[in-house]
Amino acid sequence: MTQTDTLIEVRGLCNRFGRNSVHEALDLDLYRGEILGIVGGSGTGKSVLLRSIVGLNRPHSGEVRLFGRNLLALPARERSELEQRMGVLFQGGALFSSLTVRENVALPLIEHAGLTRADAEALAEVKLALTGLAAHAGDLYPASLSGGMVKRAALARALALDPDVLFLDEPTAGLDPIGAAAFDQLLLTLRNALGLTVFMVTHDLDSLWTACDRIAVLSQKRVLVADSPERVAEYDDPWIQDYFNGPRGRAAYQAVQGS
């Protein structure tokens, strides 16, 4: 096992919706233990890329290899085993609205790990505490949670089976700056503690600078550049320059430098 152990390889990925082509021959690697940030303008297919990797979207052509295997070509049982090694945090949380927060987190533990309900709920309580939710939140239904609590509860569910890879779709969107900063810290702590690998689609410049080891920029239907934040910010491309060296990008960079 080397430091640059590749968990996910995307090779020649093409995605088309009708006549509209979103990805053309897109290549991307995700290495063990890193936090990879995915950025790109609206409509560049960031979420489609995430959905293609986790197997929710069958690509037009090309291949996605997770842990060296093509998810879509596997028989159902092996596919399910592989899926249990991934945790996905959807943009809106996607918590099951008919279950309480605790039951939401306990569900995969009961279904896949074969725990009894009492054990699963006790463990769910730990996950909720780990993501920083107050103890009484476990009894609430998703409809009565605030935006930040939904993100934390959804993160706890994504972490339920102790996955190797965590996929986050705009995790800090809709959070206040303090909540977003706390989320970045939480992510770093969990990555260090659990040895997670994180694939994060985000627009949050602060998150990119504080949490990400590498940033991949989606543009012109492919990955334009994937490198360390500093290197990406220097890349010679008008969109990237506007993104990182515009007023907001500058401010976020200086904030990180100052701290």
Next chain:
Amino acid sequence: MTNAEDMRPPAIERQEGGLVLTGSWTLAEHGRLKALLTQAAPPEQTVSLSGIDRLDTAGATLLIRWLGVDRLRGLLLQEQALAPERRALLETLLDALDRAPAPEAPKQGLLSQLLEGLGRQTQALGQQFWQQSGFMGLVLQSLLGILFRPGRWRITAFVNQVHQTGLNAVPIVALLTFLVGAVVAFLGATVLGAFGAEVYTVNLVAYSFLREFGVLLAAILMAGRTASAFTAQIGSMKANEELDALRTLGLNPVELLVIPRVLALMLTLPLLSFVAVVSGIIGGGVVSLLSLGISLEQFLGILADVPLNHYLVGMAKAPIFAFVVAIIGCLEGFKVSGSAESVGRHTTSSVVQSIFMVILLDAVAALFFMEMGW
């Protein structure tokens, strides 16, 4: 990547210096770990964690529960050889568990639980009645407010609702009442035939459909078909914050959404009741003609002798049923809160309530008309 083969099962080994924990302490071994830890009481000797091959949050949680937060904290200070990520995992979990002690829910006896449930339901029933009365008042008030201001009449919405609740419902209403009419005729022929009074089958079908079945069947169908649609439409708008958006734009959701629906149903239900009456009598007529040997002249002659007031008594109920069904459907839509599940629950509730109310009102009306001798 770790292979499953080289993972040892979890174990607690007794060595000279104390206990040594070994093997894989992960979620996959949860059952075995639990059995292992319930057998072994928290030990007096020192415990060494460095023999553990793999550790995840599930295993770490069990470890913390077994040794206790303070004991494990002390252990982490002594244990120098521990890998940094493992130390980080245990420390993160210790912090999280320290901060959040799980509160115990107070236990209740069975009797007090039953009593509490009964009390809550009674209260909910009273509250529902109160809400319905309030909502009816609100709708009537809004209706009066726009009655003399044609500029605020929502003609398009009204016509659309008439189309959906009225025209589209004609086939199902006609078919169902036709079948019920035929069934009533067969029933009448069987019972009345024993007295040689088969010819009264026509009277039975005509009276029952004119007074009761026509309007009742149409109203029940509308309760199932339209009240549920109203609840789902308004409910999903509520869940999507569209109703709040209307309010912030200075628009009145009752005026915009409820009044066109209520008025449309009050127009279409009498019309559908008429369709139901006609098609029910045709159903009975077809059976009479084909299997009872009653001629068409005879059939029409008996029908013509039926007094008009039966028809009026039946039709008088239609607008009232329509109002009640529409009000319940819309109100349940407004009661939806947030989630998709709530939309489903309130849709069910609106169908059950409106069918119940229709039958209840019909029974009351039957009693009233009988006493009045109409």
